Amino acid sequence: MTDNTENADHVSSLLLGKYEGEMVDGRYHGKGIYTLNENCRYEGTFMDGQFHGEGVLYVKGGAYQGYWKEGKLVEGGFIYEDGLSYLKVGFKYWDYCSKYDRRFYQEIKEGLKIGENLKYESSHNHRLPKDCYDTIDGYYDVKKHTVYSYTTGEEIRTPNSDEIDFILNNCRVGK
Numbered sequence: 001m002t003d004n005t006e007n008a009d010h011v012s013s014l015l016l017g018k019y020e021g022e023m024v025d026g027r028y029h030g031k032g033i034y035t036l037n038e039n040c041r042y043e044g045t046f047m048d049g050q051f052h053g054e055g056v057l058y059v060k061g062g063a064y065q066g067y068w069k070e071g072k073l074v075e076g077g078f079i080y081e082d083g084l085s086y087l088k089v090g091f092k093y094w095d096y097c098s099k100y101d102r103r104f105y106q107e108i109k110e111g112l113k114i115g116e117n118l119k120y121e122s123s124h125n126h127r128l129p130k131d132c133y134d135t136i137d138g139y140y141d142v143k144k145h146t147v148y149s150y151t152t153g154e155e156i157r158t159p160n161s162d163e164i165d166f167i168l169n170n171c172r173v174g175k
Helices: 102-110 119-123 161-170
Strands: 006-013 018-026 027-037 038-048 050-059 062-069 072-079 084-086 132-134 140-141 147-149 155-157
Touching: 050 072
Parallel strands: none
Antiparallel strands: 006 018, 018 027, 027 038, 038 050, 050 062, 062 072, 072 084, 132 140, 140 147, 147 155
């Protein structure tokens, strides 16, 4: 039996993708990069042709990052392109969004498929002024104690003290 071990820089073309990296006995083994298409690429370690060990699977919208075992992610989770971590492996709930954060109500209520755009992001992409808080229907100006419309800049309302507390403790602030 011959040892067909080949180290770095080996490129293998598959029916659907491209592999660059270490191989043993004609299988992906060791460090490598597997590119399925422009929206799907894995960089990390392989064992016997499968994702195994530390690695990152980049997909449209973010990446699965962590520790893989026999092709399955067993530690880590999904991270959106903006750095927001989604549900971690082994956890039932996404701890970033809570039922108290109304910005993500639809995602919490209906769920979210990995790689799908957040309903919040796709329907709400206004520029948030510096030191103001996003209230979805507008932005809260701390200095003026008023909520203004993103589109018109006109005053929408003057929140009461309970709403101000909620805004300051739960809403995104402009930087």
